[in-house]
Amino acid sequence: MPAQRFALPSEVPGLAARRIAADILDGVLHKRRTLDDQLDGAGAHPGLKTLSDRDRALMRRLVATVLRRLGTLGHVLSRLLDRGIPTDAPRAQSALLIGAAQILWMDVPDHAAVDLSVRLVQSDRRAAKYAGLVNAVLRRCARDGAPLIEEVRAQTLDVAPWLLARWIEHYGESTARDIAVAISHEPSLDITVKSDLTQWATRLHGETLPTGSVRTLLQGSVTMLPGFSEGQWWVQDAAASLPARLFGDVAGKSIVDLCAAPGGKTAQLAQAGARVTAVDRSSNRMARLRGNLARLSLEARTVVADAADWQSGESFDGILIDAPCTSTGTIRRHPDIGWLRQEDDIGPLVALQKRLLQRAATLLKSGGTLVYCTCSLEPEEGEQAISAFLVAEPSMRRVPIEASEVADLAEILTAEGDLRTLPCHLPQDEPRLGGLDGFYAARLVKS
Structure with missing residues (x-):
């Protein structure tokens, strides 16, 4: 044979x-x-x-x-x-x-x-x-x-048991199951455009979202899509595009984006006319940010440093903290996270988030605005982090977010006026066209 x-x-x-x-x-x-x-x-x-x-x-x-x-x-x-x-x-x-x-x-x-x-x-x-x-x-x-x-x-076997238990505790069983269903579907591609929203929605065979993003089901290499090489847009989940907008009009203002790479929020702030300083500890990630800004023809000062220890000779009108976190809100786009993360990861990250908030308070001008956000569904990294910070820093006060600032999507605001998006928000008949990354954001002002 x-x-x-x-x-x-x-x-x-x-x-x-x-x-x-x-x-x-x-x-x-x-x-x-x-x-x-x-x-x-x-x-x-x-x-x-x-x-x-x-x-x-x-x-x-x-x-x-x-x-x-x-x-x-x-x-x-x-x-x-x-x-x-x-x-x-x-x-x-x-x-x-x-x-x-x-x-x-x-x-x-x-x-x-x-x-x-x-x-x-x-x-x-x-x-x-x-x-x-x-x-x-x-x-x-x-x-x-x-x-x-x-x-x-x-x-609900496709969610790690420890995560599902936490979501049931914090959001209720019905919402937790809705989250589990939402993250089981392949997500769409969300795009932030520099201008001509309707035109790019047409060219990219997508639709415009209330948040101002373009959502498309086009697949393949992003770099080959119309407008990419010309720097007309960048990839960014619709929920991730919201925190940078909470500063309001930033034209001419000095804004620091801490933990900035890969740079979607830096690009938003620069496009809106801010004088942006982007800080990130990873030189490789910062190189990627610089490359993205160059493609988009946008400018920002870049600093490779540990944001929790970074010293500056000036104070700033605004600071954005997109803090390192468990990233459990992004499982629909990064499905490995649900199996790689452990509950024990939360504590050390909360300690780092506390350090970043304390550093930001020292860098902010009186009357300046601090926007803190994480792509986590865990309240320790969101609502609880801000509650503890407000107690520890009496000079900071919360400025509630109005529904009119987030496309009248009242369901994504908490009772305290913070932002809390869930993967099951913005539902659609076609599951791939619905959903948002899970984000938390709070807006504070230094008095």
Whole structure:
């Protein structure tokens, strides 16, 4: 009997994208590496350079779909496997997850999902012995997977239990489940334009949101979309565009953007005419910010420094703190966060946020405005952080945000007048066109 010939990845369309997706999933699930680290910068997967734009987009969708549906996938596969997912061959686990995700949620023919997952394990020495198992399980998944999903649809398995418990406690069970549903869908692309909102909505085949962003379902490389290279817009979730607007008219005013990279809020302030100083501790992230500003033909002074310790010889009219946080409000765009973060992460981040607020108070002019924001759904990093700060700093007082300042979206304001967006806000019949990142923002003035 002739030896079986294993196809090289380059011989099978789509296999390279799946192989890299498996590597990146292994990085998240077993090595606790973020998607951002593996997709961009010095730590990016070397194979990404070999992928076409189409395969790169496919790879991202594969990874994101697995991570968004990880709990449900675990349930389905556990029902289809007699002895559980193999633990001695990560590639077999990744192949099962990727294959099942394609069968159950992606527009990929079942036979292609099965065949490519089998090839994926065949090309790995440790996993090759599981090729028959992967083939059989995924064929069963194509036949029986949908009813298995229905068994657990109401159980919210795709949110880490500690997070779901917190959201139920702070937002109520109904809202917590709405959040879980919202983050299970692939999000749209939100864009902040420099001018001509309606024109760019048309050119980008999108729609205008009440917040003033353009929302589009266009996919592929962002850099290839109309207007990108000309610097007419930048990518920014609609909720993330709101905090910078809370300063009001900033023309001619001196504003510091602490923890500024990658620079969406810096760009907003510069576009509005402010004299912006952007501070960030990462030289690599600051280089990216400078590149974004250059593309947009906008100017800002940039400083590489730890914002919590940064000293300045002047005081400022306004300070924006987009503080480092658990980022649980961005899980719909960064689905790895829900599985990488732990509840123990909150305490150290709250301590850092406190230091940033204290530093900002010393940098602010009397009568100046401080806007504090985090992309977290955890109240310790939002409402509770500001309550504690106001007690500790009697010179600071809250200036409630009016609904008219946020497109009359009263539902995104708290009783105290702070901003609190949730992933389930702005619902639409087409789930991908609805939702916002979870953001908290408060506006304070130094008396």
